[in-house]
Structures are given as C-alpha cells and as structure tokens.
Amino acid sequence: MEHIVAAPVAHFTDLLLDAVCMVDAGGRFVFVSAACERIFGYTQQEMIGKLVIDLVAPADRERTLAAARNIMNGESHIHFENRYLRKDGSIAHIMWSARWSEPDQLRVAVARDVTLLKQAQALQAALYAISEAAQASDDLVHLFQRSHAIIGDLLPASGFGVALLDTAGKDLHFAYYVDGGTLFNASLARALCEEVVRRAAPLLLKPGSGEALPAQLQAAANSMTGGALAVPLTTPEGIVGVVVLCTGTGGAGYMTHERDLLLFVADQLAAAIQRKRMHAQMHFMAMYDELTRLPNRRLLHDRIDTALARAQRQQEGLSLLFIDLNRFKMVNDRYGHACGDQLLRQVARRIAFCLRDTDTLARLGGDEFVAVLENSALPSNAGLVVDKIHLALEAPVDLGEGIQLQVSVSIGIAHYPEHGDNREALMSHADQRMYAAKAAAAEAGSKD
Missing domain, CATH: 3.30.450.40 (GAF domain)
Structure with missing residues (x-):
C-alpha cells in the first residue's frame, strides 16, 4: 500500500484513456498525460508551454475563454464541449471536466475524445x-x-x-x-x-x-x-x-x-x-407517349379541360385540331413497324414545329394526334395553322436505308364556343370533321 502511494501520480495518469491536463493562470499547459498525444496528435513535450487557446478551433475560442474564466472564478465545469485542431489539421471534439486549484493556481481538467460519437x-x-x-x-x-x-x-x-x-x-x-x-x-x-x-x-x-x-x-x-x-x-x-x-x-x-x-x-x-x-x-x-414523347390521352384531356376553363374565364376562343395520318397502315404493312414508328416520330416533330409554345400537341394513339390552340381569337387562325402543317409535310420523310415517303394528313377543326363548351363535344366535332376531310381526300384521289 505504501508503494502505491509513493509512486508518481503521472505514472497512473498516463494509464488513463482520457487525457489529464493542468493549465496555469496564463492559459499554458504545464502538464499533460500520455493520452494527449493520441487525442491531439502532439507529444507531451510539444504541448507543455503551449497556449491552450491556440489549439482550440477558432469558432469555439470565445466561449472556451469564457468557460476558463468561470472555472478560475470557482465554478466547476462538467461535460463542457468544444473543438480542437489536431496536429494534422483535423478536428477533435472534446468533452471536458475541470476545476480550479486556488493554492496551486492551476486548472485541472480531464479531456475525453468524443469525436467518433x-x-x-x-x-x-x-x-x-x-x-x-x-x-x-x-x-x-x-x-x-x-x-x-x-x-x-x-x-x-x-x-x-x-x-x-x-x-x-x-x-x-x-x-x-x-x-x-x-x-x-x-x-x-x-x-x-x-x-x-x-x-x-x-x-x-x-x-x-x-x-x-x-x-x-x-x-x-x-x-x-x-x-x-x-x-x-x-x-x-x-x-x-x-x-x-x-x-x-x-x-x-x-x-x-x-x-x-x-x-x-x-x-x-x-x-x-x-x-x-x-x-x-x-x-x-x-402522362406521355413513349414513342413520340408527346402528351398522351390522359394528359391531353387534362390540358383541354384546363384550357377550356381558362377560355371561359377570360372569354377567349379555343380551337382543337384532330389530325390523322393518311394511309399509315400501308406503311406498316410494306416497310414494317420500325419504319412506321420512325414515321410517327418525324411527323410529330414537323407538326410540333408549326405550333406555339403555349399550344399542346398530343398523340391519342395509333396515327392520331390532337392539337389544342389556345387564345385563338378567330376560327380562321386555326385554318392558318392547318395550312402550315400541310406545308410542313410536303417534303418527303426520310426513314433511312433509302426509304423516302410522301405523307399527308387529314385534319378536322372544332372551335370553342361555336362547336361546344366541353371537351367531349369539341373532340367529337373535330373527329367528325377529320373523317369528312379524309373522305374528301380519298374521293379526290380516286378521281385523279
């Protein structure tokens, strides 16, 4: 028992996983245990004489100095946390317990590294x-x-x-x-x-x-x-x-x-x-057609309903174009579905080029498309768009591998409010007019 008491205290503190530090009234380390090197990266010899505050992360220095003053005024600090800069520049999170020894004019503290936590x-x-x-x-x-x-x-x-x-x-x-x-x-x-x-x-x-x-x-x-x-x-x-x-x-x-x-x-x-x-x-x-990347039937219905509500509120016109590609089945039968898909993509791009950004072009399915023309003050405006679409499709469509096709479309037009005040009525009228246009085109073709 007498041997244990006589042994240097530093020998026992060096066995602790937590670091023991003693700091003088000027804020300099006068003693550190061996654990400090593991926690801070500095050897015991390197830390002795250093100002504590120089090792503290800049953001934590003000409150660390305040805590040091409180300890020197007799307050005990338990579980005070701040951050230190290790020798390698990394951050160490430290939890301190400290007291002030008036007779020795020293702050005695135990530091626990809680960085991992x-x-x-x-x-x-x-x-x-x-x-x-x-x-x-x-x-x-x-x-x-x-x-x-x-x-x-x-x-x-x-x-x-x-x-x-x-x-x-x-x-x-x-x-x-x-x-x-x-x-x-x-x-x-x-x-x-x-x-x-x-x-x-x-x-x-x-x-x-x-x-x-x-x-x-x-x-x-x-x-x-x-x-x-x-x-x-x-x-x-x-x-x-x-x-x-x-x-x-x-x-x-x-x-x-x-x-x-x-x-x-x-x-x-x-x-x-x-x-x-x-x-x-x-x-x-x-909401979109995978082949042409255009809005599908579901999104089209939503766009038409929204456009109608806006037209009714603002008392403006609105037109629908029902567009059907002529003789599309013949293309699929003669050249295959891959060429048919390519044709639909190119036709969709040409039609979209004829519309404004505020308009909507959707693919209903098969070879059928619908365009919604908002802010259409006059029905004749829709007729101008129809003319642009026919003109855009006059040039042959190049499907690759030497295949070039001359294509045409049949278009039916419906105007709000002349032909209906709801989606179903407008779609039905435009569909009927499209079939009438297709029949007229077929009759003209038979006479030729």
Missing part, C-alpha cells in the same frame, strides 16, 4: 436530413441544394457539385454546381468527376498527391492551396453520377476519413436520386 451523431442527422429532403424536394436541383447545406455541416464544402450520367451511362453533366469562390473551376471539377467514373472509385486531390492523374488534374493538384474530393454515386444498377467537394482557398486538404464519410453519405444521396428518377419515369409513363 459526434461524427456518428452528425452522420445520422445528415442521413435523416437527406431522406427528408428527398421526400420534400420537388426536383433534383432542390434536393442538391439541400444536400449541399447538409454535407457542408459535415465537411468543408465551399465548392460543391453533383454531376449525373445520362441514361446510357456515357455523358456526364452538372445538374448542380457552386464554385464557392474556389480556384477549382467547373472544368477541373468535371475532369475530376470523369476520372472518378473511369476508375469507379473515389479520388482525393490535394498538393503533393501521389496519385497517377491526367495532366490537367495533376497540374491542379500541384498548384491548389486547398483540396478537392469526389466520390461516385453508386446504386445497385451502377454509377449514376459523382458528388464533388472543394475546400475554400487556403483550406486544408481532405483526409481519408472524410472521404469515407462522404462515401457513406453519397450512398444515401444516390438512392434518393434513383428514387426521384424512378418517380419521374413513372410520372412520364403515365
């Missing part, structure tokens, strides 16, 4: 926030804006971008990019993202990086004062894009653990992107 809490909060953002965001741009803020709470992200691959997995484009005043511009960020896709692996870019890089990236790495980090956005189907971060000018480069942290968050963001894309695809399939 804080990182786990921050990561959990970030994953939850990204999940919430995915539910609340109407589109991917809004999701990426929220993700920028969320990831920025975890890692330095003055510059932030999300580059997405097209559906073929070839072309990469930035769906969101903020340079944040960094020297790492969009061109370099794109090159970094392309390299990540090529490698199918994350990439840290910082001065003195030993990575074998393309010349453009190698030059950027050698000249940059901060750092850049890019990781793939990976789903079970493969890589869908890349998220890239850049520190501000003069910022420290990213560390390996920060890369791993971003990889974990990127997995959640990739899943959110995939869900958004699936929802968008399902919405498109429900």
